[in-house]
Amino acid sequence: DAGVIQSPRHEVTEMGQEVTLRCKPISGHDYLFWYRQTMMRGLELLIYFNNNVPIDDSGMPEDRFSAKMPNASFSTLKIQPSEPRDSAVYFCASSLGTGVGYGYTFGSGTRLTVV
Amino acid sequence: SQKIEQNSEALNIQEGKTATLTCNYTNYSPAYLQWYRQDPGRGPVFLLLIRENEKEKRKERLKVTFDTTLKQSLFHITASQPADSATYLCALDALNFGNEKLTFGTGTRLTIIP
Helix, strand or coil: CCCCEEECCEEEECCCCCEEEEEECCCCCCEEEEEEEECCCEEEEEEEEECCEEEECCCCCCCCEEEEEEECCEEEEEECCCCHHHCEEEEEEEECCCCCCCCCEECCCEEEEEC | CCEEEECCCEEEEECCCCEEEEEEEECCCCCEEEEEEECCCCCCEEEEEEECCCCEEEECCEEEEEECCCCEEEEEECCCCHHHCEEEEEEEECCECCECCEEECCCEEEEEEC
16 A cells, blocks of 8 residues: 555645645545644644544634545545645544554645745 | 643654653543654654553564553653654544544654764
8 A cells, every 4th residue: 555645745825825635545544634733733633534524623723724535535625715824734644443542644744835 | 721741842862772752641531642753754653552551562672651640651762773863742542522533742853863
């Protein structure tokens, strides 16, 4: 397996533009997580899905953020409109399960810069 | 409020010595605790998991302890090597009404000096 695949690796956009980040989880993993990492706040959970269904989106900072998982092999995180404070590294991770302590497999992340 | 603290932002250790990293938490009752390694420009990589009823877990040169009374986990790397230089993150599950979240500490940047 190629692991969790994220695209793009880097994204530079102007304030106000729409940004879409993409993620392909490991096949067979039922859980998918979106995290954001900044120097100030570390790794923060934004939202997670179980079997393509959003379970907890309480970490999504504002209505400008939305996430979808139309099928088991694809998820998107969208920011519309983007703002400079959204600049961060966004990670997608997948896991076999939770509650029994499976480790997460992270992608390489998307470094987003909003200017 | 809930808090996860890792002992220091940065730790320098001489090659061959044992590196010990600390993770303290407050206002959590985790069922398990995980440790991850993160290299610059990469995502975290899962290393070890220890459950609340386990005192110690080992994997090659790595050892993790978990003391739920002290609310602390220690992460040891024995016979440290320059290749062990990375940021190490601890993470706790925050089970809340069946909704499980893995919450991360801010990490300790470990440098092994040749």
